[in-house]
Amino acid sequence: MGRKSLKEPRQKEIIKAFYKIVKKEGLENASIQKIAESIQINPSLIMHYFRSREHLVYGLVEFILDRWLHIFDVKDAEDPMDALSAVLDNVFSKKWNSLFDDGTSYSLYSLAFRNKTIRQRYKHLLDTLRQRLAEMIAACNKTKQLTVKDPAAAADIIFVLVDGAYYYLSLVDDKAEYDRRLAVYKQHALKVLN
Amino acid sequence: MGRKSLKEPRQKEIIKAFYKIVKKEGLENASIQKIAESIQINPSLIMHYFRSREHLVYGLVEFILDRWLHIFDVKDAEDPMDALSAVLDNVFSKKWNSLFDDGTSYSLYSLAFRNKTIRQRYKHLLDTLRQRLAEMIAACNKTKQLTVKDPAAAADIIFVLVDGAYYYLSLVDDKAEYDRRLAVYKQHALKVLN
DNA sequence: AAATATATTGAACGTTCATTCAATATATTT
DNA sequence: AAATATATTGAATGAACGTTCAATATATTT
Numbered sequence: 262m263g264r265k266s267l268k269e270p271r272q273k274e275i276i277k278a279f280y281k282i283v284k285k286e287g288l289e290n291a292s293i294q295k296i297a298e299s300i301q302i303n304p305s306l307i308m309h310y311f312r313s314r315e316h317l318v319y320g321l322v323e324f325i326l327d328r329w330l331h332i333f334d335v336k337d338a339e340d341p342m343d344a345l346s347a348v349l350d351n352v353f354s355k356k357w358n359s360l361f362d363d364g365t366s367y368s369l370y371s372l373a374f375r376n377k378t379i380r381q382r383y384k385h386l387l388d389t390l391r392q393r394l395a396e397m398i399a400a401c402n403k404t405k406q407l408t409v410k411d412p413a414a415a416a417d418i419i420f421v422l423v424d425g426a427y428y429y430l431s432l433v434d435d436k437a438e439y440d441r442r443l444a445v446y447k448q449h450a451l452k453v454l455n
Numbered sequence: 456m457g458r459k460s461l462k463e464p465r466q467k468e469i470i471k472a473f474y475k476i477v478k479k480e481g482l483e484n485a486s487i488q489k490i491a492e493s494i495q496i497n498p499s500l501i502m503h504y505f506r507s508r509e510h511l512v513y514g515l516v517e518f519i520l521d522r523w524l525h526i527f528d529v530k531d532a533e534d535p536m537d538a539l540s541a542v543l544d545n546v547f548s549k550k551w552n553s554l555f556d557d558g559t560s561y562s563l564y565s566l567a568f569r570n571k572t573i574r575q576r577y578k579h580l581l582d583t584l585r586q587r588l589a590e591m592i593a594a595c596n597k598t599k600q601l602t603v604k605d606p607a608a609a610a611d612i613i614f615v616l617v618d619g620a621y622y623y624l625s626l627v628d629d630k631a632e633y634d635r636r637l638a639v640y641k642q643h644a645l646k647v648l649n
Numbered sequence: 650a651a652a653t654a655t656a657t658t659g660a661a662c663g664t665t666c667a668t669t670c671a672a673t674a675t676a677t678t679t
Numbered sequence: 680a681a682a683t684a685t686a687t688t689g690a691a692t693g694a695a696c697g698t699t700c701a702a703t704a705t706a707t708t709t
Contacts, residue, residue, distance in 0.1 A: 265655080425616055428622065432574060457676075459676070
């Protein structure tokens with residue numbers, strides 16, 4: 262009995278508003294009050310749906326990390342090699358930046374050094390990414406299109422390259438240089454598969 | 456005339472205290488008051504030596520970034536190959552972690568996405584690191600100990616591997632796994648030089 | 650219409666924050 | 680000892696913060 266719960270959509274709405282402000286003003290400047298103001302609700306309502314700011318941050322972590330998995334959103338190709346190629350295109354392309362804000366991601370990541378929950382969540386995602394890429398490489402092995410000795414190791418190195426690549430690229434303003442370097446890094450990642 | 460200036464040592468003292476608190480409690484929780492308390496001075500004194508908290512953060516950025524360069528602190532070997540090897544040992548070793556706190560470094564790095572000064576400072580450091588490594592590789596080329604076609608490109612890839620490696624490794628708790636993975640990443644970096 | 654569970658508001662709390670400004674203390678020079 | 684530049688303190692500011700709690704509003708069920 263009683264009123265229907267709006268928990269899920271409201272939480273998502275709040276997290277999206279949170280994300281928007283974090284993107285613009287930084288995690289440390291994204292206050293409950295600013296979020297509430299931006300979607301014209303009472304700050305207390307945020308406390309109602311999230312017990313504390315800490316839990317709100319957890320919500321944002323989930324939100325951001327889920328987006329990473331979208332790099333695997335490719336058309337179901339019958340050919341596993343096509344699928345793998347498409348995923349690598351996603352990773353080494355502008356799609357990356359359209360998926361989420363790197364500044365926000367690094368801010369949350371830096372919390373992992375002092376917050377066990379966030380740490381585990383990030384670790385889990387990084388492992389999931391590696392595992393899924395490894396599976397795709399293994400599938401290509403099976404069709405003899407690839408002969409990668411250790412798919413898990415290859416996937417690992419590729420993501421190391423990806424993470425390291427964007428660490429530098431995030432600081433590159435010149436678009437031409439950005440693209441040129443990204444291509445080089447992608448080339449190196451592909452070499453791991455041969 | 457007048458009293459001798461204590462600017463430099465005082466500033467360094469304050470930054471070190473700042474760093475200590477950031478390491479322990481995070482950048483967002485490291486307040487002027489906490490710093491002042493930790494070294495038993497008046498908060499106003501911090502404002503005297505740094506105009507604002509922002510400038511204090513700049514000071515910490517300098518402090519942290521300067522430490523990166525210590526990876527090049529190796530015994531002056533006559534053999535350029537020995538020197539290069541020693542630097543790579545530094546990068547792929549515990550020395551890395553003893554040099555500075557990764558959590559602090561990532562916190563400051565995340566500011567680069569909204570702060571031009573910090574952004575430029577980080578970019579400059581990353582470029583300097585690459586350039587110096589490239590020079591060392593070139594030196595090995597000259598003595599015919601290496602035949603790396605493009606030393607700059609090789610140095611770039613190596614640091615991409617380094618940055619990506621620690622992005623993952625920072626989340627690894629198990630010491631054995633940490634060491635094992637670090638060795639794998641180092642091996643891959645070495646492969647770039649052949 | 651009464652009951653009830655959830656949504657939402659609004660006011661208030663105490664705390665901490667960065668920053669300011671004037672006052673005082675302490676060296677160093679003339 | 681007078682002058683002076685810098686060091687350091689101490690009090691005060693207003694703003695913003697996360698969080699609380701009680702009150703009210705609104706659906707939904709019986």
